[in-house]
Amino acid sequence: MACIILFKGFIKALSTISVIMQVSTLILAFIMVTPVMTTAANLTDPCNNYTVLNDAWRSVNNTYNTYCDQSVSWSGWYRLFINGLSAHIPDTCVAMSRCGTSFPLWIRGGHPTVQDGVVTRDVCANAYTYCCFYGSYPIRVKACPGNYYVYELLKPTICNLAYCADVGSVIISSTAATPVVVTPDPCYTYTVLDDPWRANSSQKSGIYKRDIFVYWSGWYRLFINGLSAHIPDTCVAVYSCGTLIPLWIRGGHPTVKDGVVTRDVCGNDGSGYCCYFGSFSIRVKACPGNYYVYELRSPSLESSVYCAVVSNMSSINTTVTPQTSSAESSSSWVLITAGVIGAAFVMCIIVMVFMLIRRKRVTPSAEQTSKEPQPQHSAVEPPEVSYMTLDPNSTCPEYNTLDIMKRSSENTKSSEGQYLDYYNIVN
Incomplete structure (x- = not known):
């Protein structure tokens, strides 16, 4: 069973x-x-979902300067053509008064590879002997299978700017960074720069300081009233640091193990874009002892100076995370x-x-459970009546008769049937 x-x-x-x-x-x-x-x-991948931008006047060979991209309602991703030929935004400096505008726009940092996915690139405009004198809002770029590029274009910061187009070769960005070593070590061979007015808390004073007139040479360490300071790496408000256009660096500070790095210098003009004005890039190094040194250069703007701020000089992570388009991100999250x-x-x-x-x-089977002895009293029965009456003459199979007196330690008799008056017999 x-x-x-x-x-x-x-x-x-x-x-x-x-x-x-x-x-x-x-x-x-x-x-x-x-x-x-x-x-x-x-x-929805921008490589398959873009707007064609086929304006012949955007060519780098066009010397007319009557167009302005600020009046265009930009929306989404674009692929460039010139007279039906696939084109791209130049990633090297473009001369002034080209591409149908006064200050042609190009991207800095090179084009990505297909494996890089979507990347962000700075947009620069050549003016007054500096290729990135005017900055515009950064744009996103993606390399597509088939050897072409798409761009998420944005409205430029000023009117006389326009995106260029070129049918020539491109520069592929390199992700490998080789640490730069400078001798002698600038961490121990620097010039002290201690100007209290460089503090980013100093506001408009009516007389603007100008770093363009300073004879810069070599590496500098900043102080404010004897306290170690550094150039801010976040946006600084206009009229700060004793000048009209305060200068700050973009990209964060390096760590000691990064060695010497190059950082872009930006100037805020109060128009809503903190890097509206660009200046010549500078080199930066983090030193043991929790301070930084800078290889400063003469700015491209007259009414501008390098800011200085005293703060906790904690190392800043400058790792760049590859970006993906929203379509790719949503698809990955679905999976x-x-x-x-x-x-x-x-x-x-x-x-x-x-x-x-x-x-x-x-779990025991029903048959096994039925064979187990069952309790002879109810769980709800009061303790004082929870007992069993023994009947020696009973033939009920549910219990056996127990001769209590016979088994008593005081009983010295051995014959059966004696002392029956001690039993509680229930008829």
């Missing part, structure tokens, strides 16, 4: 596992279908979410099967 019960339990467990396997198959099928849905979502949900569901099923099998092993 026990074998039959165990066999029935085994058959029931198999049927339960079969149902679980069918549900698991459906979950796995859903997960396998998700990449197909992701492929469909990739139709990840589906995988996590599927994995969690399968884990729940496995736990349920384990608990079911364990229950089958430890």
Whole structure:
């Protein structure tokens, strides 16, 4: 009988596992279908979803300067053409009065590779002997299979700026950075620059300081009233630092192990873009002892100076994280979410099967339970009446007669049937 019960339990467990396997198959099928849905979502990839920009006047060879991109309603991603030929925004300096405008726009930092995905590039305009004199809002760029590029263009900061287009070769950006070593070490061979008016808390005074008239040579360490300071690496308000256009560096400060790095210098003009004015890039080094030294150069603007701020000189992380387009990000999240949900569901099923099998092993069968002795009193019966009356003449199989007096330690008799008056006989 026990074998039959165990066999029935085994058959029931198999049927339960079969149902679980069918549900698991459906979950796995859903997960396998998700990449197909992701492929469909990739139709929003800017490489496949762009606006064609085919203006012949944008050519780097065009010397007319009557166009302004600030009046264009830019929206989304664009691919450039010139007379039907695939083109790109130049990534080297473009001469003034080219590309149909006064100050042609180009991108700095080189073009990415297909593997780089979406990257951000600074937009510069050549003016007054400096190729990045005017800065414009950074744009996003992506290299596409088929050897072309798409750009997420934004409205320039001023009117007489326009994006250039070129059909020539491009410069592919390099992600490898080789530390620069300068001898002698500028951490120990610097010039002290201690001008209290360089503090970014100093406001408009009516007489603007000008670093363009300073004879800069070599490396400098900044102080304010004898306290170690550094050039700010976040936007500084206009009229700060004793001048009209305060200068700050973009890209954060390096760590000691980074060695000598190059940082862009920006100037805020109060128009809403903190890097509206660009200046010549400078080199920076972090030194043991928690301070920085700078190889300063004469700024490109007259009413501008390098700012200085006293603060906690903690190292700043300058690691660049590759960017992805919103379509690629959403597709990836769909796949990840589906995988996590599927994995969690399968884990729940496995736990349920384990608990079911364990229950089958430890739960006694109905037949085994029926053979076990049953309690002879109710759990709700009061303690004072929770007893059993013994009847030596009873033939009920539910209990056996117990001759209490016979088994007493004071009983010295051995014959059966004596001392019957000591028994509580219930007729």
